[in-house]
Amino acid sequence: MTPSFNRRLFFVWLILVGITTSYLWIDHEATHSGVPTASAVITVAAICLALIKVRIIMREFMEVRGAPQLLCRLTDFWVVLMGVAMLGVYVAGKAIA
C-alpha cells in the first residue's frame, strides 16, 4: 500500500515539473523568428514562477509546512525578500538604462 505522504509528494513534484515545462511555452512566446526579444513581462513572470517553485520546495519538500511558526514566517519573508531584491534591481536597471 502506498502511504498518503507518497501521494502528496508525487502531486507536489508534478506541479513543480508542470511549472518548469511551462517555461518552454513562455520562451516560445518571447522568441520571434528564432531570435529572442527583450520582454519585461517575460522576465517578471519567469522570476515570479521561480519564486513560487522555491516556496513550494520549502513548504513541501523541506517540510516547513509543519514547522514552528517562526520558520514558516521567516522562510516566507525570505522568498519575498529575494523577489523584491531581484525585481527591484531589474526595474531600477531598466529605468537607468
Place this chain on the structure above:
Amino acid sequence: MPGQPDMWVFVLFESLVFTSYFCVYLYSRTQHEASFLRSQAHLLLWLGVLDTVVLLTSSWAVARCVQHARTGWYEQARRDAWVAAGLGFVFLVLKIFEWVRLIHFGHTFTSSQFFQYFFFLTAIHFVHLLIGFVVIGVLILQLKDPKRRRQETVETCATYWHTVDFFWVLIFALLYVVR
C-alpha cells in the same frame, strides 16, 4: 523544526549570497540587453528544463527518504537516498556536456559578459552539488547503521540537498528564461 537550526541559518545566509549574485547579474543584463540576448540564444532551453526536472526528481526522492526514515522503513529510505545521488550524478553529467558543447562553439568565460555570469553561476552551483554528494554519503551511512541513525541528521542532510535544488530553480529561470 526539520533538521538542525544551524542548517537553516546556513540556508538563509546562502540564499542572501546567491540573491546578491542574481541582483548583480540582472542589473548588468538591463545595461547590455542586446548583447545578453545574443549570447543567451546559444543556450538550449530544453537542456535547462531537463536539468531542472532531474534535480526536482532528486529532491522528491530525498523528501521521500526523510518520510520513510520517519516511519522506520530504513531500507526504502536508503534506496531513496541512492536514487537522489544517482539523479544528482545525471545532473552533473548534463552540466559537463553543456559546458563542453558551449566551449566547443567558442562560448567561454571570457567570450561575453553573459557567459561570464553563466559559467560563474553554474560553476558555483556545481560546487554546492559536489558538497551535496558528501552530505548524501553521510545520510546513507547513517541509515545503514542502526546505532548511528538519527532523524534530525537525516532531515538536516535533506535540507541541504533541497537548498541546492532551489538555487538551481532560480539560476535556471535567470539564465535560460528571462528576456
